[in-house]
Amino acid sequence: MTRDYRSTVFLPKTEFPMRAGLAKREPEILERWKDMDLYRRQREEARGREKFVLHDGPPYANGHLHMGHALNKILKDVINRGQQMLGKDANYVPGWDCHGLPIEWKVEEGYRAKGLDKDTVDRVEFRQECRSFAERWVAQQTEEFQRLGVIGDWKQPYTTMAFSAEAQIVREIGKFLLNGSLYAGSRPVLWSVAEKTALADAEVEYHEHKSPTIWVRFPFRKAPSPSLEGASVLIWTTTPWTIPGNRAVVYGEDMDYVLLEVGEVAETSLAVPGERFLVATELEEQLLSDAGIETVRRLDTLKGRDLAGGILDHPFHDQGYPQDTPLLPGDFVTTDQGTGFVHAAPGHGTDDYYLGLEHGLEIPQTIDGDGRFLPHVPLFAGKVIYTQEGKDGDANGAVIKALMEAGKLLTKGSLRHSYPHSWRSKAPLIFRNTPQWFISMDENGLREKALAAIDETRFVPPRGQLRLRSMIEQRPDWCISRQRLWGVPLPLFVHKETGEPLRDQAVIDRVAEAFEAEGGDAWFTSPPQRWLGDDYSAEEYEQIQDVVEVWFDSGSTHSFVLEARDDLKWPASLYLEGSDQHRGWFHTSLLESCGTRGRAPYEAVLTHGFVLDEKSRKMSKSLGNVTAPYDVIDREGADILRLWVVASDFSEDLRIGKEILKYQVDAYRRLRNTLRYLLGALDGFDETEKVAYEELPELERWVLHRVHEIDRIVRSGCEAFSFHEIYQTLHHFCAVDLSAFYLDVRKDCLYCDPPESAKRRACRTVMDILFDHLSAWLAPILCFTAEEAWWARGKLKEAESVHLRTFPEIARAWEQPELAEKWAGIRQARRVVTGALELERAEKRIGSSLQARPAVYVEDPSLRALLEGEDFAEICITSDVELKAESAPETAYRLEEIPGVAVVVQEAEGEKCERCWQVLPEVGSYPEAPGVCGRCASAVAQQDAAAQ
Structure with a gap:
């Protein structure tokens, strides 16, 4: 009488689902992080550790996130999480650029749509509208950044429009004023007729005209x-x-x-x-x-x-x-x-x-600010170069x-x-000679200081150093004044008779103190005498009405973020932005810091490329080729976007689209299924089952050698910001070393050996180690999936979140290069056997590899000895293997790249075991367990005895 043995097989069991459902599951994980206040918990865990500070380059608070934002913030988060896992205190404070033309232009668009003239609106009222506009988008972008999995101090971010920030920007300008670097001059600058202001180089785009x-x-x-x-x-x-x-x-x-x-x-x-x-x-x-x-x-x-x-x-x-x-x-x-x-x-x-x-x-x-020839210009007074709409x-x-x-x-x-052209209005620009305020590049040696600081800074990739150096070498004096409304007022007074700016620390201090309490609006609502105090007469001075260019704002963030917060440090460990910021934030931060502190505000600078479509075209609505972050998140999940970031070489331009994302979905599935298999195979595992390293079989020790190798790659990759290498290494490890080899080889042992089997216990011991390491290695990249897997493992008593862990320590004994070399030879021989079996399956001469008993011809005696010393049939997942020393027949299967090994596939002798499916002569020899082999008969007997 036959028996159904299915219930006696130890199949993997886990609540970690195969289908990720990230779009639904990730928001739930975010809520749980919020409930446990994961950011604060990280800070508590990391108190006293070495600080790693990636200072956030402030995006503009003026719209939904695009894929460039997603790339930038995900990359920052992966780096921060990696540094945290290395055992550092990687505190991240996000920030926003809130002043300047982009926001002012958006508010003006509202007026234009209503047919109103913004120049007729009260200046302070207009500035308050700009502030409200920025506040709305800071709140919106905060949610969108967090949905990407970015962890940071979202409750206390920095903004350039905060009163404390505006006050510090005044103090920074005061330093240039008092040391003689800031001066009023007349010089041609790129001028936008449409926006009626000078533009910085970083605000200029080049189009066909x-x-x-x-x-x-x-x-x-x-x-x-x-x-x-x-x-x-x-x-x-x-x-x-x-x-x-x-x-x-x-x-x-x-x-x-x-x-x-x-x-x-x-x-x-x-x-x-x-x-x-x-x-x-x-x-x-x-x-x-x-x-x-x-x-x-x-x-x-x-x-x-x-x-x-x-x-x-x-x-x-x-x-x-x-x-x-x-x-x-x-x-x-x-x-x-x-x-x-x-x-x-x-x-x-x-x-x-x-x-x-x-x-x-x-x-x-x-030329005047409207793009017209001034009245004194002979022949052409009043003629217009470009209209307000940017037309000829x-x-x-x-x-x-x-x-x-x-x-x-x-x-x-x-x-x-x-x-x-202007990056905002898209209107063509003109070079116009106009009175502006400049910071001299040479008066106090600013150029030389900046060049020296570049030489002391680490650049990733290294070519960024040459690019920034060439810009600093050639750049003219820094024009920091703008003829706009929304910005930090230039805290300057000019003597009406001499034309000289007033250089007085007490005046700067009064302005800064007022801005700290009231904000920059106070400059426009207060009488000039408030700032001049008792030492000067307002009748003798002209109060400047320009605002500071937004790049000075962002270039000063190091002073009111890094220096102002005890939980950060100055200089920053890293500045990270797109490659266009060599002429933007990296550039102006360098100049501002070198001009006031004599060195760069960063130790390292990392640049990433731009995001293009699958055909390497710039994304645009007109081409219909825009891939929006929220579309990917709603369809696939944020972890797929995060995987795309690290799977790409972000030092170059990146491509994205549906077909490219399909590759990331497939890669994600491989990584997730590896975690799922480990979780299922570890069902019921506890400390009492663990086996000491010295008692582990060689195959398990080989796996731990690979863990040792990969840990070194992961740690060095985090330090080098080489996450592309980490991704490739982990994907290969999961797909090739584990799924296609180790886990495949050990399935029979896991499913069919009795629980007290030494081999099964050793395998589960190593799988527990694998899960601990793999979940940690993947945590910076797949932050949601690693967390979900950690919770599914039920290890909350050790750490409530995978993100409260550090990379597990590695035992030196795990490094076994000789063992690795030995198993490389065994795997090469296995490749030939596997290839022969695949051919037999394709020809339908066998179904399962367990129906085979391949004859393996091995010329090299030392390799043959290695194979004889192992259960090569288990390694090849066949029911038996016959190792032969003689020459193989001409018809034997060979691989050109693996000489000296040939295979002839033979049918296994015996009957199929109904429990483990191996074909063995002994099947049917055990009356107490009909239809199974000896190993399975023993396992069933032990289970039956335990059940009584």
Whole structure:
């Protein structure tokens, strides 16, 4: 009479489900973390440990999170959790940038939608609207960041609009004011007509733009050689509106130029037969084609340096522009396009500006904040460069028409090229000379201090160091003033007679104390005398109404976050942002800190790339290729996004989309199923079952050697911020070492050996170790899943949360390189057997590998001895194995990369055991347990006895 043995098999049992259901389960875990106040518990556990402080670069509080936010915050959280697991106090304080154009522009949009003019609204009322707008989005983004699994001090974050922050920003400005670095100056800056303010480099984007091109004659007034008398120099520009601001023409000293005399011209050409002009030799052919000149005479050739001392007439010399126009050398002249001569307008370009300073040129102010020519500009007063909507105005057309009427236009055209635009309004920008407040890069050695600090900073990846260094080496003085409303007021007074700023610590202190209590609005609601005190008269000083640029705000966060909180440290261990922040937050934080404290506010800087779609295109609503974080979270769960972050090389641009996420879902399933199998196989395991290391079989000791290796990789990866390597290592360990090998080999033992079996106890001992380590290793990455698994293990008495643990310690004895080498050889031989079995299954000659008794031919005696010393049949998951020393038949299965091993698959002899499914001759020999093998008969008998 047969018996149903299914109830006697020790199958895995766990409440940890196969289907993750992360979208539903993760919010429940978040609530539990909130109830236990996990963040505070971490701080208590970590009290007294070495601090690791990743200082949060503040995002703008002005919209829902996009995938770039998700990448940034997840990466920060993975790093923080990894450092916490390493045994440090990784306290994370999130923050927000709340001032500046992005928020102000959003509030203005509300006015524009209602047809209202924001300039008619009370200044303080408008600022309060900006503050309320920012507060709403701080609250919204707080929820969205936490849903990603990011842990931090969400109850006490920092914001740049906090009164204490505004007060400290005033103090930081005061330091530059008092040491003489802050000065009022006039310099061309990138100006947004649409937003009526100067923009920082980090607020500028470059897009394709169609510009008019003109070739203009500048006649010689004083020729440097007789051959040039009566000739002209030709310039080319894509900004005709800058011609009124011209004060010089620039040549390349080592460039070759040719003097041409025009012969025949096309009917539509504006060239005049007999006229003479200079052009770079390399550009002659293109110029003649563009200008419709059919024949020329080459009168002379000369080097650029031969033009030294030449003086030209401005094209509008007789119409209000009588000044000399000197010919000057410049290293920014190229022969890529144009004529080889550059018209220099010192008020409309950086190179032109510094050339003007070097040669004492006038730096005129010709354009107002609305993009109009000022009233004093001859011919063009009131003409508009760009409208408030960012459209072309009438200035270019007016200049071109005047040049034609003056006989100075040789030809014109158009060009599509990369041109600066505002990142917010998307409107094109202009270089405009305007009074601003600057921090000098050289007055107190700020540039040298910053460069020295860069050399002392660790950069990940290292190329970031060269990028930031080149920017600091070349950057002009730092313009920190903005002609806007929403920001920290510049706490400055200027003496009306001398034009000098008031440098008095007492004034700065009064402003800072007031801002600490009332906020920056006090600057606009209080009489000037409040700040000046009894020592100065308000009638003698002008109170500045500009606000501080937002990049100074964020560059100062180290002072009112890191230095102000006892639970943090200065300098920060790490600053981490996108690669664009080399010209943004990394840059301005470096300058602010070096200017006030003499060193960088960070020990290391890590940069990540941008998020693109699956085809490596920038995401945009118009392309319909946007992958939003909340869509992924609602569909797959936040842990899938977290896995995507670490599975990608975040030092480069990252790609995301449905197909890419499918790979992460599959990878996640492998990791989750490994945890699930361990949990199920450990059902009922307790301390009394544990086996000492010395008593473990070799296979278990090999597993612990791998744990030792992986622990080293995980720890070094956390220190190196190399989570991509950690992910690859853990995934390979779960998929190859465990699922496809160790756990597969030991299934028979786990399911069918009796509970007191030494091998089964050893296996479960190692599986308990595996779970403890794997749950900890995965915790920084899959923060929700690792927690769920930890709770499912029922180990709350040890730690209420996996995130209150540190990485488990590793015994030195586990490192066994000789054992690893031995088992590498065994696994190679197993690969050949497995390949042969797969072929037999595909040919349907066998069903299960347990139906086979492969003959394994091994040429190497030492390898054969290793295999004979192990239960190679169990390792290959067959019912038996026959090891042979002789040569294998030609028909035997081989793998080219594993020479010396061949396999012939034979059918196993005997009957199938109804309990373990092995095919053995002994099956049926035990009347007390019919239909099973001897091992299973013994196991069943023990269970029956225990049940009585």
